[in-house]
Amino acid sequence: MAQLHFALNHMVAPQLSVQEFFRLATSLGIDAVEIRNDLANSAILDGTSPDAVARAAREHRLTILSINALQLFNDWSPERKEEAKELIGYATACGAKALVLVPKNDGTGRADGERQKNLRQSLIELKPLLDAANIIGLVEPLGFEICSLRSKAEAAAAIDALEARSTFRLVHDTFHHLLAGEDRLFADLTGLVHISGVSDPSVSLSEMRDPHRVLVDGKDRLDNLGQMKALLAAGYRGPFSFEPFAAEVHGLEDPSSSLRASMDFLTART
Structure with a gap:
């Protein structure tokens, strides 16, 4: 089995500054990170220049995999275009390789025909912007029933x-993959995998939400191990990026030791 290549999403420790987050990654022997534009301490929201982020990444010998994320990407508008251009510009300047694209998740835009049309329009509009900057668009379907893009199959289609595999890839999120009930992996089109676990035995599958998402351990109910093994067996060789949303993870005094324990658990079993 191929060796696991771990990465960290800033959501593992949102209370940390970008410098502290980069230091955490380095302390774990991790060489790839995702930065975000939805955290108070994030470089984008706090006004840190992309040049400063790029310098910090070089100092820590880190690759910035992505900016997470352009929200509502499949609800195209002039405002969305400007937001996309700003994030793509920031990605270029800080050295990020990709921009994560997250769909509408409010119960609208779900009708058959409507959602496919909206997705296609957004990809058509985004493609020249991303290509001009040499930035990859990482499409991340969300498994929630109210989401306007649940299916990786629809995204891949x-x-x-558009014959756009040179521009767009998929995010395989282990949480959303299970919630969506999809069987197909699309390993050859996957550019990034997000990993998190749900260990609470009392919550049903349909009730699972972001606050339930913890670090993966032996109590995991999402079959992260099975999904990761299947992706590797199908040829995926990209990073597995930790993305927990649970307050109990965000409140850890020593996230390094907990992350190390999860890394060791996964490495020993894949």
């Missing part, structure tokens, strides 16, 4: 219809 739209990407292939």
Whole structure:
């Protein structure tokens, strides 16, 4: 089995500054990170220049995999275009390789025909912006029933219809993959994997939400191990990026030791 390549999403420790977050990654022997534009301490929201982020990444010998994320990407508008251009510009300047694209998740835009049309329009509009900057668009379907793009199959079909695999890849999120009930992996189109676990035995599958998402351990109910093994067996060789949302993880006094324990657990079993 291939060796696991771990990465860290800033959501593992949102209370940390970017410098502290980069230091955490380095302390774990991790060489790849995702920065975010939705955290109070994030470089984008706090006004840190992309040049400063790029310098910090070089100091810590880190690759910035992505900026997470352009929200509502499949609800295209002039405002969305400007937001996309700003994030792509920041990605270029800080050295990020990709921009995560997150769909509407408010119960609207779900009708058959409507959602496919909206997705196609957004990909068509984003493609020249991303290509000009040499930035990859990472499409991340969300498994929630109210989401306007739950299916990786639909995302893959739209990407292939536009012959746009050089521009767009998929995010396989282990949490959302299970919630969506999809069987197909699309390992050859996957550019990034997000990993998190749910260990609470009392919550049903349909009730699972971001606050339930913890670090993966032996109590995991999402079958992260099975999903990761299947992706590796299908040829995926990209990073597995930790992305827990639970307050209990964010409140850890020593996130390094907890992350190390999860890394060791996964490494020993894949």
